[in-house]
Amino acid sequence: MKALIVAMSIIGLATLPPGNSAVAVIPALQLAVSAVGAVMHAWTHLKAHKDVKLGDLAGSLNTLQDQMQVIDSVVKNTEAQMYGLVSQLSKNTRTELKLHELSELVSRISSTSKLMHEYMKNPNTTERITLEDFAMWCVSHNPDSVSGLLERISMITSPVSNPGLINPGVLNMLLETMKESNHYMWDMQQSPNQLLYNMYNTIILTEIKGFAMMQYSWMILSVYGKGNFTIESKVSKQQYEQRIIMAVAACKRIMGESSRVLWRNDPKQHIEGETYISLTRLLQGYIENEVDMNGDGMCRYNCAFYQLATNRGCFKEQFCSKQKACNGKIVECKFVESDMNICQSDRYSKRRYEWIEYKTSKTYGRKKACSKSTTKVKSWWRWLFWHCSYCMCVCDQSGPDSDRYFSLKEELADVARNKVVVGMQFVKLKRIIYMQICEGILLPGGKIDKESVTWKEIRPMDLKYAKIYKEYHELSNEQRAIDLDDLEGPHGYIMTGVRFKKLGPHLNFEIQTMPFNFETGELHKDKYVWISNDNTPVTINKIRTPLTLDAPDVPTITNLPSMPDSVNNQYVKFTHTDFVKDAAQTTIPFLDKQPVISKIPVPLSGAGIYHKGVYGSGGFVAPKIFTYDYSNHFEVLFKLESEKETQTENTVSEIEIIDDETSSSNEATSEGFINFFNENAV
CATH class of the missing domain: 1.20.900 (Dbl Homology Domain; Chain A)
Known part of the structure; x- marks a missing residue:
């Protein structure tokens, strides 16, 4: 007798062994x-017995009905x-x-x-x-x-x-x-x-x-x-x-x-710590008088001269005495206007200023009632020919008020227990950003034991000791780019881990993949491979291109849904919001914290980092996952009654x-x- 074997593409199937020695079929088919x-x-049974009653078929029928x-x-x-x-x-x-x-x-x-x-x-x-x-x-x-x-x-x-x-x-x-x-x-x-x-x-x-x-x-x-x-x-x-x-x-x-590809839509409501994570005070708008940015206390230059400076003191208890000094690098200074009213933020806010209104009514930030009294700030002339101007600059200062750290530690599934990665999400613990993985036990046929699916606990690092062992990356004005890539392992490999690494001044994402036996579900633990895209902005032929954020505002303000706007082999720099819209007070993009995992957990062939947003918004950096490709794991076997079929x-x-010549493979058990x-x- 002939049998018809149709090789197709569908999820959850077993591989046809070499030489067609056996047929492994997805359970549904x-x-x-x-x-x-x-x-x-x-x-x-019915044809073999002449006096069959309906009750005699009940067992077989009820088995199928069950x-x-x-x-x-x-x-x-x-x-x-x-x-x-x-x-x-x-x-x-x-x-x-x-x-x-x-x-x-x-x-x-x-x-x-x-x-x-x-x-x-x-x-x-x-x-x-x-x-x-x-x-x-x-x-x-x-x-x-x-x-x-x-x-x-x-x-x-x-x-x-x-x-x-x-x-x-x-x-x-x-x-x-x-x-x-x-x-x-x-x-x-x-x-x-x-x-x-x-x-x-x-x-x-x-x-x-x-x-x-x-x-x-x-x-x-x-x-x-x-x-x-x-x-x-x-x-x-x-x-x-x-x-x-x-x-x-x-x-x-x-x-x-x-x-x-699976990624997450915007939540109904943005809640910090639940649906998104923000970096704080990486680069932030900062007002400084030029007299306080040089050692001789002179004002012989202009604001544009100070593209890289530091705070050198506080001249005669001016406005500098009423705000926290920038004790890091002061960069990208520019002159806007001489006189202004400043609404300073509350002591424990992540912002320095709520808004700044200049004499001509030009406003940086959203003007609203100020919880504190506004401060009038005026530039002045010194010795008639030196104008000591207040400059609008950017402060790059690490410290207890600035969360700007990414873990470089591997996050691996427990492969010893045959677990693989089925999802991931950004988390922030003790001021450090991690990529947390969700893991589950891999079963035969590329399935996941739903009862075993758990988010793997992260042991948070202490910044003091982690710095010694170089276990995290600290962002700064010079090193604040994150690469946006789609990463997948070879066919027949599934994801078992993730990590970030430093690639020059960039933060680069990697995935660990591992081959497995589809029919048995067993991982080949000694054959894992790390996958990454190591292209840079100066790579020949495959140059990595920047994603530009135009006049970015706080991502949670817009009512429009965020859409993916990056492609593979790009990068985006963490920066500050627009001066006009937000007085450059917020670090963007935010990180989407929503867990990315299938409703029905499945193995992953890969993962990636991408940016989503709308025009004029800082948007979100977020993870995405690639569900496993089952296209080579499908066979259907049907017994045919005759050659004509x-x-x-x-x-x-x-x-x-x-x-x-046999039909034993067609017999079923309840x-x-x-x-x-x-x-x-x-």
């Missing part, structure tokens, strides 16, 4: 294949996702209508399956007319029967291109819609790749439920003496197999085109016919099915 074996086994009942937990969640998608697609009516129709059909199959399950709990006490009428309806040619509903689902989901008829398939339409309108931003905490996979998974599971209902309906009618239904059963089986093959064939292309080869791109769905329920 193993279920689709095994359901055929379970049904055929029941038919064999399996389908567990399926409901998966389908319900994806049905909810479909309705969520419909609400998001108001701008694309065609896709919205198709998704709505698909969700309705899936729900109807699900509710019908539940009804059959209730009837068959006690087949000998359920009225014969009820079962007979229900079975006749399931297999009728009515478009609203189970058979009709399955055909309509297939028409919606499987692309068709015939003369005069072009149907791209609803999930292909959804993919194109997401590409056009960045719908992967939806806060569903799944990459588009995962979302599409889960919907395909639901379609396959729905097919299994429909197939089982139809087959057992014919068995019920056969027991009641309405016929033997051999041909009908065979045709139904062929149609079921072909629909599954068509669905996964479409899945291969769509999954290959969909993005595996190989015509389905025309519907797929990769088909291999091999000899297979325990195996239920375990699978308990593990995969979302």
